[in-house]
Amino acid sequence: MAELTVGTRRFDTATTRRSPFFEFLHRLFREKPLGAFGAVVCVVFLFTGIFAELIAPYGYNEMNPIDRLKAPSITYWLGTDQIGRDVFSRIVHGARTSLIIGFSAAFISILISTFIGVTTGFFRGKFDMIVQRMVDAWMSFPDLVVVIVAVSVFGPGMWQVILVLSLLYGIAGSRIVRSAVLTVKENDYVRAAESIGVSVPRILFRHILPNIMAPLIVLFTTRLAAVILVEAALSFLGLGVPPPAPSWGGMLSFEGRSYMFQAPWLAIMPGLAITIVVYNINMFGDAMRDLLDPRMRGFGGKKKTGQF
Template sequence: MTPPPAEAAIASAGLAPAASREETPLRRFVADFAESKVAVGAFVVFVLIVLCAVFAPWIAPQDPYDLAQLDILDGRMPPGTMGGAGFTYILGTDDQGRDMFSGILYGLRISLMVGAGSAFIAFIVGTALGLLAAYFGGRTDTLIMRLVDLQLSFPSILVALMILAFLGKGILNVVIAIVAVEWAYYARTVRGTALVERRREYIEAAECLALSKPRIVFRHLLPNCLPPLIVILTMQVARAIALEATLSFLGLGVPVTEPSLGLLIANGYEYMLSGRYWISFYPGIALLVTIVVINLVGDQLRDVLNPRLRK
């Protein structure tokens, strides 16, 4: 049967109709992710949160931690009040006269930096140890997995509090404490995935070619273990932000000179019963929205990267 002239011309030119073109992995990933309007909306909100945190010095009407810009007479003003600085405190002020809107923008920077940084470091540590346990097995596997079991047997907040009680306050110390309690999740997940991949033909072929063990582990084994780790990394960022906020609320997190959302909530806790709700309420809303949108994005990534969960 002779094809129509238009199709024959396309075929002779080496072109294919748009509908028959092979779909690239990136395009397929974007299309699958965009199937959930809730996840897309959450991603847009998360991008806006990140942009607000990055450009806080240019967006915030006040540097809330520059003493020269503060007026103690503006302390505990309700939302919408015109202050002595010449602008309206749209979210009110705290007990030190700091603009709450500006404080939230600056607090987001610390919370996101600590959460993302600690989750990424824990990802590197846990992934490396999980790969080593799966590939080498034997005593190496036993030692690493016993450490994982020991870590997961204690509540994360308790371990983090013990570490910070020893190290003291500080952003770096908070990151160390969160990494110490989060790496085990990555190690256990990557070990389970790597044990399956370890028996694949491409690993046996790489060993027959006498490739070095580090190259086999990190060049061939690791890329095939990444999809579930990306989902865990997204979820752990939200978990790390919540853990840092809890530590700061308890007084063992970041210092008062570099406050996060958790510390902002703690600053207004004692004023809640006196009716000055805004000091804790608005930072709490910002923290809640940040954690929720990250979890929604991570939940959709789990469905996209795991074909078994696709509807």
């Protein structure tokens, strides 16, 4: 196969046979090592959440009262809390909580954003004006106040948290989707599609949606990180998942805060878990944004940042 070299980038002149997904992974590892590391951590986090029972040596609520407040050791890798529960096992199960809430809320919020953003951005006119003013109104409420009100009405629990966060982020994110749609809509290929008689739903699904996938994916990763953080904050305030269900925010609050000086690992370990996961999701998301942004294509994302 003939290859052309232009600058530092090679172009295959023949049809590329590698799948786009593999191509993406290849570029991720070659051009964005930090992002690739973030991706690996995300995958580890994913598997930890899914296979929590297999990984955790103890149940999340399994008490060994004799081994109360033990420091990290071979038996209890990350120590135990005030009623002798294994901190490592609780963090592993907490990963599942964060995973379920994070992915569900991020996913539903993206659906909401996409629905509002695509319809308002594509149809414009009065409909756009009215809906966007409602979005403005919604966004003028402080997030935390909305959450507190919602939880006090519906009671604490996983699904309540997911619903409230989905709505909160979904409505705010519709702006980003809408602006992406406005750009894509102006492309000649949308008009060309209209000129061959493509119906409106088909234009939306075949010609608009695939071309806003890049911002949608990036939005998803940022939402994922944000939701995990907010869930931790809510659980810390006692508005999230009620105990004894394990949640990183809850662990920080109930056990961590009360025994901070006798058993610092009770606060440090879940805190570290939150930090590592959120940091790496962000790294991964940043790398994805650079790789998926067509303006950055061909520069390997290096020109802008100088390093990773």
